[in-house]
Amino acid sequence: MDSVPEKWSWKHSFLYLSFIYAILYLFHIHIAHKLLLGNEPVRVKRSPDLPLRFRHDGTFKILQVADMHYGNGLMTRCRDVLETEFEHCTDLNTTRFLERMIRAERPDFIAFTGDNIFGPSSADAAESLFGAFRPAIESGLPWAAVLGNHDQESTMTREELMSFISLMDYSVSQTYPSAEDSFFHAKGSMVTNIDGFGNYNIEVHGAQSSHLANSSILNLFFLDSGDRAVVQGIRTYGWIKESQLKWLEGVARRFQVTR
């Protein structure tokens, strides 16, 4: 009489264990790896082909973009538009305008020259930077940026902003000039004893397989023109300092043609 229920309980135990095993297996396959910290694939910055080069037709087209004053994307309304336009105008209009410019002009390089984001209306500087530079990043074109006085009025210092910008995809921005550009510094190091963040030199070489293919024939100097400043009690803007000029002159001398 007892043997039948025993058989049943054995079957139940087996089913029960199988069920537990199946759950654990599914957990292992589909979820466990998501819970492990530090197991995400390492995301390496995407870099453009370097050095930058002239085209074979001898042109090099630069799209310069200044004063986007990007805030919080969809949440930040446009300024200086007609009252009738205000309701339907946000940072995303800036994004769409930049996308159209890139599509229409197909530049070789995009230079963002300050006030890329507008600190006072930006809740998170990193988010605003992604918003501001998204069209450049998505185009895959090489781009670089320097800061204006408004960029750092949010959650990042000027140094943090430049470091962040230099790590974004397809950016060739630098926080400090590389030492290859300076006589006094060891190769591979950075020049950190000049004023500002975002002083650097970008070389543009001759067209591929031309006789100038390995020479820099255009140097783009980016300089940090500073933040605000108070001079003799008067509130004003920063300027390019002597240390930056010295650096620029030193680099330029290296590129002068010797006869």
Ligand SMILES: *[C@@H]1O[C@H](CO)[C@@H](O)[C@H](O)[C@H]1NC(C)=O
């Ligand atoms: C902003 O973009 C929207 C959507 O494309 C458009 O309707 C509106 O006219 C644009 N505003 C301005 C001022 O260009």
Ligand SMILES: *[C@@H]1O[C@H](CO)[C@@H](O)[C@H](O)[C@H]1NC(C)=O
């Ligand atoms: C440039 O450098 C490449 C690789 O080192 C070489 O093959 C090529 O001949 C050089 N071109 C010129 C014009 O010097």
